[in-house]
């Protein structure tokens with residue numbers, strides 16, 4: 001089960017990994033916390049969206065369905081409203097009733113229920129920083145940890161299904177500094193323009209601590225599926241922008257993996273790993 005804050009996050013974080021596991025016969029479910037209805041239009045070639053957050057919610061539902069088809073995953077909405085990315089100095093308050101303002105127990109309840117229904121062995125989410133300072137990403141981390149810790153406890157979240165304890169919890173690290181640096185250097189070496197240098201500088205300026213990668217999934221064969229899923233989010237992803245800045249042949253040569261950090265494991269495993277299911281299913285199966 002891959003838990004994400006907004007529709008499009010499943011396509012930009014760990015997407016090729018989910019497509020690979022689907023191809024191997026794993027039942028993969030994406031759980032999306034919010035409808036992404038406060039997402040800005042980020043694709044300059046997309047026509048203006050009229051009709052406010054209701055219109056955006058409808059568009060993003062359709063985009064999500066098409067991205068899920070591209071990856072081969074199933075997807076469920078957890079039903080919360082996008083908090084939006086506050087901008088300005090001072091930052092404006094978050095909108096009332098949004099996901100990030102929801103009390104933790106209330107915010108985690110639908111995920112606990114979904115874990116008890118779907119019974120995943122592995123759950124992926126974001127690290128405590130959110131990986132990116134969007135309040136919904138930080139909240140996504142909090143609800144994922146809360147649900148992972150309590151879904152198996154019969155005393156907690158009563159009435160939301162039979163207890164189920166997932167075995168491993170991972171954080172996505174697709175945007176690790178070491179990967180972004182490698183991609184930047186590969187572009188420079190190929191005499192191409194790189195948007196990643198600027199990205200690295202702004203990340204350094206924010207002093208986001210680097211976390212350790214424990215698990216590296218080889219998934220270059222599924223980069224095309226990931227790209228189809230990204231393009232499905234047409235309001236959010238500029239087909240000429242950041243995500244498509246590196247030619248795929250260079251990317252596959254430079255970084256044919258997606259990276260994760262094993263945060264909790266209830267099974268014995270040896271680090272580093274090359275499989276999210278290491279210790280759960282027999283090797284090579």
Ligand SMILES: [Zn+2]
Nearest residue numbers: 005006009134
């Ligand atoms: Zn997001």
